[in-house]
Structure formats: structure tokens, C-alpha cells
Amino acid sequence: MAQIVSLLRHPRLGRLGRQSQDWSQQELAEFYRVEAALVQAGIRIESERGLTDEGDPWLVFCRAEDGETFIHFARIDGEYLIAGPAYEGVSKGWDFPSLVRDLISRHPTVQPTTRRPSNLFMHPAALLIAVVGTAFFKTSEAKAMDDSDHKADAKRQGGTALLVTTSNAPVSSVHTVGSATTVVMDANQTLNLIATAMALQTQQGVQVAARAAFAPSDLGEGLTPSLLRDVGGTKFDSSASVIPGTNVDAEQNGALVAPAAHVATAAPAELGAWLALTAVLQDLPLAVGTPSIESALASMASLLDTAPEPQRMRAALQYAEVQAMAAQHEATAAAPAAPVPTLAVELSPAALPDVAAVRLMREVDGSLTHQTVVQLEKLPDLLAQIIARGGQLSGVDGEGPSHGVLSPTLEPPLVNEHAITMPASGPVETPAGHDAPASDLPPLHFEQPAGREAIIENAIAYFVANTPNIEIISVQNQVVFYDARVMARPEAFAHNIDSVTYNFSDGSSVSLIGVTQIIHDAQGLH
Amino acid sequence: MYGNPQKRSAAEVQDLRREGGQWLKAQREKAGLSQRQLAAKVGADYYTFISQLETGRGRIPPDRYRDWAEALGIPSNEFVRSVLRFYDPITFDILFGD
Secondary structure, three states, X not given: OOOOOOOOOOOOOOOOOOOOOOXXXXXXXXXXXXXXXXXXXXXXXXXXXXXXXXXXXXXXXXXXXXOOEEEEEEEEOOEEEXXXXXXXXXXXXXXXXXXXXXXXXXXXXXXXXXXXXXXXXXXXXXXXXXXXXXXXXXXXXXXXXXXXXXXXXXXXXXXXXXXXXXXXXXEEEEEEOOOOEEEEEEHHHHHHHHHHHHHHHHHHOXXXXXXXXHOOHHHOOOHHHHHHXXXXXXXXXXXXXXXXXXXXXXXXXXXXXXXXXXXXXXXXXXXXHHHHXXXXXXXXXXXXXXXXXXXXXXXXXXXXXXXXXXXXOEEEEEEEEEOOOOHHHOOOOOXXXXXXXXXXXXXXXXXXXXXXXXXXXXXXXXXXXXXXXXXXXXOOHHHHHHHHHOEEEEOOOOOOOOEOEEEOOOOOOOOOOOEXXXXXXXXXXXXXXXXXXXXXXXXXXXXXXXXXXHXXXXXXXXXXXXXXXXXXXXXXXXXXXXXXXXXXXXXXXXXXXXXXXXXXXXXXXXXXXXXXXXXXHHHHOO | OOOOOOOOOHHHHHHXXXXXXXXXXXXXXXXXXXXXXXXHHHOOOOOHHHHXXXXXXXXXXXXXXXXXXXXHOOOHHHHHHHHHHHHOHHHHHXXXXX
């Protein structure tokens, strides 16, 4: 099985009687493990090493894109050294693990913030991954500022506005639209996940990292999305190929416990698990020592399982009798079958409120089953503004044919000349703060052959089918489907955004926000 | 961090850097300096950086060009012209092409 060995340990070699020598095999293995983990996470780096004319070893990590070095490791006269622009100077120490810990302690942005005391820890191997990953991200930002050809970076910058600048509300919890899904990760995947999350938090803050995790698709060629896309794809795909065997073993010999484990096959659910982990990582403290992989995974499971609601996630340490999942990182591909500790995280739709809007969302389309829904405490300002200016249909959850009446809203919409109010069988409802005045326009009536909910369901399905990247936010009883580009590049879509909101009699609502033509076409189905 | 987009492939840039590293090594040896001695003369924080540069990874910070030229016993303008060929081929072509 793949094993993460302890961090670099090298006999201290003093200046007197120094005996310069190359990196040990264990040291090289550790460096290459860092490189492999980051490459697997979608970070395009490469390494190069050499010896000085006195025989002292050095190793640098470089950006594969342009070959620029962003961190330099060396051992000079037996003393370890870490240097790079991200860490503002040179750090030296005779003991490498201590040097890494000291570096992190002097650069607190590398480690996640701790909001509550805990005896949980980070595996030291993850710390080195985080140190290198953070150096990469920090120098990427510096490079982006210098780079005159910064289209991709601008795209990333656009993507970083998002929830952080439009809302102070943190991500409350993560769910799936449909059935519960369990995602299983091995130790390498978990550590990669942690390192990636830490690096993203350092780069963009936990909220943006979380947001990018559940909606990576539109952020294009930028750094974050490719990283996350690979996190959601490559690594978890390998997980999926392994876990079915786990279930079989559990059923056959009863020795392995895999409660309610079924393999996640949909990328959104996998990304949702990523998001869930990211959301609680801000509480993950740093610790010293060399804990085992199992204890690290158990701690992560405990962290998820005991987190305060609504961040609490069902998570457990499991054992899978599989071939080494991380054999791709090892020189020896064929490892004997052995119980491998894994972390199983369950995503559930349970905590979403039982309101008409949520029920309708679940009925829209089977393809949404594993779509993640992120609960926020407050709707991002940008989305709230678009919704306020867009069309409103009220009392849409009655039975029988519906009638549409065009009438203006209190506030003129940006794109729509008129908002839409659909009267129910009872009194016409209007959204709070939008008591529509009597219209001067001639009402436009139309008959619909199907029930109103079915009509709205069709409109949502049309919107989903014709919008490349859908994200779903839930705020209390409000469900918002929106085109990810609206939040990622608001300036590019400022004049081509529209919305329609369906208000239900139980106080819940579904809003669609997207390209004007798509919104209009969806409403054309009414 | 000195960003230096050259609109060339990473492999082309790397080939130039390696060539430049070999040139630097030759100049250092011609000056009779060890890597540690050169590092001290140019104010490098760690002498393994010299080895790194000679391997073709990274580049000399422009604000150190004069120090390097002096340490290697090369006139500054001549030194800059030489390293520019490896580090900034576009600028080099504009200034010294034809």
C-alpha cells in the first residue's frame, strides 16, 4: 500500500568535518511525493535538482508553464534551507521537520485558522505539500500582477470576486439535490484534498475556495478551476474504481464495515464532498508530531462528524481491502492487498427545508440528483439585485391551468421592460417590497395546458438544459438557480442578465438567473 | 519575482536558460571563482543559487547585474548584453538584432 513516510530526516552534518552528499533516497522520495501530490491536484509544476561544486544538494520546484522557480530547498554544510519569494527570505534549520513547522508558524497564512481548541492535527507530509503549494500560489499572484498578457489571470480575478465581495455570509452547509451520496477517499486523496484546500484558502479565502469547489466549471483556464476539476475528476475516479470491491468484501466476510457506502459517480457530488471538507477546514488546527495515516483520517472523520450543525457531515474511517490506490506514485506498482484506511463522507439532502421550492427542485430533472446545493445565510448582493429587478410570478403552486398577466413592477427592471405576475386562484401574491401597482399596460392572458408546477418545472428544466454551468444556492426557503458566469464575470454579463422568480404560497421561491434570451425563452414556456 | 514572458514555448525558454547557465558557469570558472565565492561577491543569500542558475533554472535579478558583472570581471554593458540573449531574447533582438 502507499505510505506517507515521515518528513525528511537527515543526520546532522556540522561544518567541521563536513561530508557533503546528495539527498538521501528518503528525502528525494518525500520531495517527489510532494510534486506528485500537487501535480495530481492539477498544479502544473516540475522539479530540478543538482549538486554544487562542493557537493551540497539543492532542489527547486518550478512552474511548468514558464520554468520559473518558486521555491528552493538546499542542504548547505548539513543545514537545511528553504527559500523563495513567497516566504520573504531564507529559512534555515538543522532539522527539516522543525524547519517546516517554523516556516509555517512564521507565515500563518499557510495554515488554516483555528477557531476552537482541539487536539486534532495535520499530517506533517501535508504540511510540506502545503508549503510548496502555497509558494506556488503566492508567486502566481505576483506573476499575475506583472504579466501584461493576463487573460487567464483576469478570469481568475473575476472569479475571485464572487461571494466574498458580494456577501459576508459564510457557506452554512452543503447538500445534494437528490439522494444521499457517500464519497470515499484514501489517505493520499485526503491529504491532497487538505493541501489543496489549504492552498486555496491561502490564495482566496475559505469562502471563495468553497464556492469554486462547487462551481468550478465556468472559471475556465484559471488556476483554481483546473485544480479543482482535477480534484473532482482524476482522484475521485480512482476512488470509485476501488470502493465497489470494498462493499463486496464487507458483504462476504463481514470483517469490513462500509455502512451505506455507495460510490459517488457524479462529479458535482464529489466536488460537494470537497466543499464540505473545505468548509470545515477553517477549524482544522495544526499540530506537531508524526501521527499515523489512520489517526489523521480518523481525526478528519471526527472533525466532520462532530462539527456543529449545519456543517456536520456523516463521516467515518473505513478499511478497504484493495490494491494500493496510490501505486501510481510508487516505483513499485504491484502492492499486496491489504486493508487500506479510507475516509467516507456522506452528503445528504436531508437538511434542506421541506418547502414547495425545494420539492420542485428535486423533481426538475434527474440530472440534478447529485448537484450540490450550498446553503448560505444571506443571498449574495449581486444575485439579490438581479432577482429584485427581474420578473416575479406569484401563486404558482395551484392546480389547474394558469393565467399570465403582464404588469410592471415597482422598480423598472434593467433588461425586462415588464415583470410578470401570474395570478393564482386566490389573491395575487407579490414578493415582499414589490407590491405591484395597477398596470397601465393591457394585460396579456395566456392559457396553459398543464398544471402550474409542471409549467414551472419545464421552465426550470429548460433553463438548466440551456445554461452551461448551473449553480444552486439556498437561503432559507429561497432556491436560486444561476448561470455561474453571472457571478464569475459580472461585468461581462451586466447587460445580458435577466431573472424570473416563482413565488409559492408557502413563502418559498425559485429564482432563475441567466442570459436574457434563455430567461425569456424559459418564460415563453409558460 | 521577475516575470518575463517571451512568447516562446517553455521548452525553448528552458533551452535558452540552460545555455545561459553554461555561459555563466564558464565565466565563473574563467574568473577563478568557486560558486560559494561568487555568491559572496554578488550578495546571494545562499550559494546553491549559483548552482541552480548554472543548471539553467531561474535568472539573475536585474538589480544584481552590476554586481555580477563586477564579480566576473566583465564590463556591465557587455555582461547585460550577454545575459539578455538568454533571458530576454525578444529585447535582445530589438536592441542588437541584425
